[in-house]
Amino acid sequence: MKHMKKLVSVLLTMVMVFAMTATVFAEETTYSITINNSAEGHTYEAYQIFAGDLSNGVLSNIVWGSGVSETGRTALGDAAAKAETLKTEADAKAFAKAVAPYLTTAAGSTNTVTEGKYVISSLAAGYYLVKDQNGSLANKDDAYTSYILQVVENTEVSPKSAKPTVDKQVHDETGDAEAGATDGWGESADHAINESFQFKLIANLPADTDFAAYTTYKVVFTDTMSDGVTFESIASVTVDGVTLTDDQYTATATAGQVGGNWTLTIDDIKSINGVNLSDGADIVVIYNAHLNENAQVNHATGTTTNENTVNLQYSNNPNASGAGELGKTPDDSVWVFTYEVDNTKVDGTGEKKPPLSGAGFKLYDSTGTTEIGLIYDSNISAYRPVKADETVVEMKSAADGKFIIKGLDAGTYVLKETTVPAGYNKCADVTVVIKATHVEAADGNSATTTLSNDSNVTNEIENKQGSTLPETGGMGTTIFYVLGSILVLGAAVLLITRKRMGAQR
Numbered sequence: 001m002k003h004m005k006k007l008v009s010v011l012l013t014m015v016m017v018f019a020m021t022a023t024v025f026a027e028e029t030t031y032s033i034t035i036n037n038s039a040e041g042h043t044y045e046a047y048q049i050f051a052g053d054l055s056n057g058v059l060s061n062i063v064w065g066s067g068v069s070e071t072g073r074t075a076l077g078d079a080a081a082k083a084e085t086l087k088t089e090a091d092a093k094a095f096a097k098a099v100a101p102y103l104t105t106a107a108g109s110t111n112t113v114t115e116g117k118y119v120i121s122s123l124a125a126g127y128y129l130v131k132d133q134n135g136s137l138a139n140k141d142d143a144y145t146s147y148i149l150q151v152v153e154n155t156e157v158s159p160k161s162a163k164p165t166v167d168k169q170v171h172d173e174t175g176d177a178e179a180g181a182t183d184g185w186g187e188s189a190d191h192a193i194n195e196s197f198q199f200k201l202i203a204n205l206p207a208d209t210d211f212a213a214y215t216t217y218k219v220v221f222t223d224t225m226s227d228g229v230t231f232e233s234i235a236s237v238t239v240d241g242v243t244l245t246d247d248q249y250t251a252t253a254t255a256g257q258v259g260g261n262w263t264l265t266i267d268d269i270k271s272i273n274g275v276n277l278s279d280g281a282d283i284v285v286i287y288n289a290h291l292n293e294n295a296q297v298n299h300a301t302g303t304t305t306n307e308n309t310v311n312l313q314y315s316n317n318p319n320a321s322g323a324g325e326l327g328k329t330p331d332d333s334v335w336v337f338t339y340e341v342d343n344t345k346v347d348g349t350g351e352k353k354p355p356l357s358g359a360g361f362k363l364y365d366s367t368g369t370t371e372i373g374l375i376y377d378s379n380i381s382a383y384r385p386v387k388a389d390e391t392v393v394e395m396k397s398a399a400d401g402k403f404i405i406k407g408l409d410a411g412t413y414v415l416k417e418t419t420v421p422a423g424y425n426k427c428a429d430v431t432v433v434i435k436a437t438h439v440e441a442a443d444g445n446s447a448t449t450t451l452s453n454d455s456n457v458t459n460e461i462e463n464k465q466g467s468t469l470p471e472t473g474g475m476g477t478t479i480f481y482v483l484g485s486i487l488v489l490g491a492a493v494l495l496i497t498r499k500r501m502g503a504q505r
Contacts, residue, residue, distance in 0.1 A: 032108070032121040033130060034156040041142060042159070043133040045106040046120045049099060049149070050079055054125035057153055059083075065107075065126050072102020083127070093213070096129055096147035100319060103129070123152050130157065131319060138325045143316040146213045162209040163327060166221070166312035169200040170334040176410050178439055187440035188447040190337040193291045193407025194385045198235060199223075199334070200286050201264075203312050207280035213318030216268040217277075218326065220313040221285060227259040228295030228306045229336070232288035239266070240281035242274040258292060291338055293377055293384060297406045298436075299340040299457055301450045306336045335447035339434050340382070341405045341457045343415070345397035347424075348462025355401025356463055360394045360419025363405065366412035368429065374405065382406040394418055410436045415461070424463040432456060 035044055047067030052059040064072075064079040076082055076099065086092055108123040120130070130148040137144055145159035172181065172189030180186065191197050201221050211217060225231060231253045237244040244266070253262035264285055269275060296305045309331040316327030343361075346353040363372040373392035374383040382404040383395050395403045396419070415430040435452040451457065 029125065030121070031123045031125065031152045031154050032119055033123065033128065033150060033152060035118040035120075035130070036156055036158050037116050039142060041137070041140065042118065042145075043136045044110065044118055044120060044130055044145075045133050046108050046123060047103045047105070047129045047131075048107045048124065048126045049129050050083055050127035051124065052126065054151070054153060057151055059125070059127055059151055062127075065128075066105055067103055067107060067129065068099060069102045069104040072099060072104075075102065092149045093147070096149055097319070099129065100131075100147065125152060127151050135325075137316060137327060139313075139328050140316075141327055141329050143209075143314075143327055144319060144325075146210045146318045160210050160213075161316075161318075162206045163316065164203050164205045164209075164219075164312060164314050164329070166310055166329045166332055167202045167204070168223075168308065168310040168332045168334050169202070170308070170336060171198045171200070173409075176436070178437075187333075188335045188337065188438040188449075190339070190410045190436060190438060190449065191291055192385050192409040193293060193295060193338055194387050195409060196232060196288055196290050197336075198286055198288055199308065200284065201310050202285075203283040203314070205269075205277065205281045205283070205314075207278075209277070209280065210318055211270065211277040214270065214315055215321055217270050217315045218268060218313075219266050219283060219315075220326065221264045222261060222311050222313065223253075223264070223287075224261050224309045224331075225257075225259050225289070226295075226306050226308055228291055229259060229289050229308055230292045231255065231257040231262065232290065234264075235286040235288055236284075237264070237266075237286075238282075238284045239269050239272055240275045240277070240283075242272060244272065248272065253287070258294070291336060291407065293380055293407070295336070295338050295407065297338050297340040298449055298451075299342065301448070303446050303448050304335055304337050306338070307333050307446075308336070309333045333444065335438070335440070337410075337436065337438055337447075337449045338406075339408045339410065339436070339457065341408060341413075341432055341434070341459070343397075343403050343405070343430075343459045343461055345401040345403070345461050345463065347465070349465045353460075353462070355397075355399070356421055356424070357397050357399045357401060358419070358421050359397045359417060359424075359461075359463060361397075361403065361415050362394060362418050363432075364414040364416060366414065368414040368416070372408075372413065377406075380406055408434060410434045415459075417461075417463075421463060424465055427461055427463050430459060430461055432459065 033046055048065030049067055050062045051065040052062040062080045062083045086095055108120045110120050128150050132144040143161040143163045145161040148157050150157055169185040170189045171184050174184045177184045178186040178188050203219055233255060234251055237249050249264055249266045251264045311331045312329045313326040317325045345356045345359045347356045363374060373386040375386045375390050375393050377384050384407040386392055397403050411434060413432040415432060417427050420426045433455050435455050436449045438447060438449040440447045
């Protein structure tokens with residue numbers, strides 16, 4: 001009996017040791033891949049390409065792994081022989097693309113990104129291909145990682161992906177451009193209606209983009225103009241400093257287009273001669289436009305609805321053939337301001353200052369010599385700068401004395417009275433100052449213009465009546481005529497009397 005108890009005790013001890021050994025063995029034969037510096041929104045998958053015996057990072061007795069389909073195994077041939085051909089990084093990249101169509105079952109278990117780390121665990125020994133899940137980044141502002149091939153032994157890798165950025169700028173005169181603008185290019189500007197100016201679209205392709213992994217690299221700018229902006233023409237398109245010809249890109253905008261969306265597409269920047277993508281590249285589009293009569297005008301400090309945006313779609317899957325899926329950046333905006341000046345003509349003779357109609361005015365630049373052509377636009381109930389095919393008119397004060405000008409650029413102007421109401425003296429020239437500071441908000445969602453204290457965008461312009469001057473000499477002449485008549489009449493009477501007296505004698 002004692003021997004039996006000892007035997008049972010030994011057996012129990014052996015079972016416990018075996019269980020502990022099995023647990024340790026199980027822990028030592030499962031591994032994980034940790035993907036560092038991963039952005040939120042990625043879903044990675046690991047596919048076992050080769051299985052085998054792992055020792056000190058070396059995989060032996062290689063066979064096809066669980067991640068390769070039977071069709072793939074047949075098409076690719078013997079696993080061990082295929083593994084022998086992989087000598088360089090270039091060999092590995094080519095093999096990854098060759099095996100990708102035959103991937104079947106992802107291995108291991110995953111969790112979400114935590115502090116920039118994405119862990120795929122419970123992996124058996126083997127050679128793995130790691131990639132983003134198909135379709136997980138379509139139309140998102142991100143790029144798929146290039147295929148990662150790695151022998152698993154609790155290893156860490158970094159994703160091989162980079163995404164471009166896009167920026168829209170608007171040009172302003174350097175004298176009144178926003179603070180921080182470079183050569184007049186900034187996030188806001190002010191212009192007159194029908195004054196031509198330029199927008200700039202800039203796509204930056206980072207240097208760490210794996211362009212070699214892409215068969216082609218496509219970009220699509222989608223520009224959205226506010227209703228107050230009219231498209232004129234494309235000024236230039238450059239890639240890495242190389243100027244493109246019209247047949248190297250496609251633009252859908254047409255001259256005279258008012259507001260709305262349009263696109264500019266370059267199907268493959270890799271095919272453009274002279275473009276070196278090894279250190280990244282900038283793609284720059286400059287186009288001409290102007291504000292139209294639909295533009296919102298500012299008569300005081302405030303924001304504007306003259307907002308214009310751009311986003312960029314770009315090739316973001318280096319593992320796909322052709323352009324593949326496209327990523328998409330968030331919108332980037334700029335704002336264009338234009339200003340209103342309200343004028344009222346009044347009779348300044350008395351204290352009441354009633355409105356005075358029929359006075360004519362013209363607007364000139366700061367020198368007072370170059371006329372700013374204006375026309376009355378009934379759609380906006382105001383005068384505005386003329387288009388090229390319109391005839392300049394003289395401004396006239398209405399029955400209420402008002403004449404309003406909409407769509408002026410910031411600057412200094414001179415108002416000159418050109419038609420003076422009958423009975424009134426011509427008024428002195430009026431200097432109009434529009435001095436504004438405009439800036440994009442910190443959140444990038446709006447822009448504000450601030451008019452300075454010395455700006456005068458509301459003006460009361462006086463005309464005074466002419467004087468009624470006294471006349472000289474009129475009354476004295478009348479007296480002479482009267483006295484002369486009396487003398488003549490008296491002489492006639494005296495003459496007649498004398499004749500009668502002589503006749504009586």
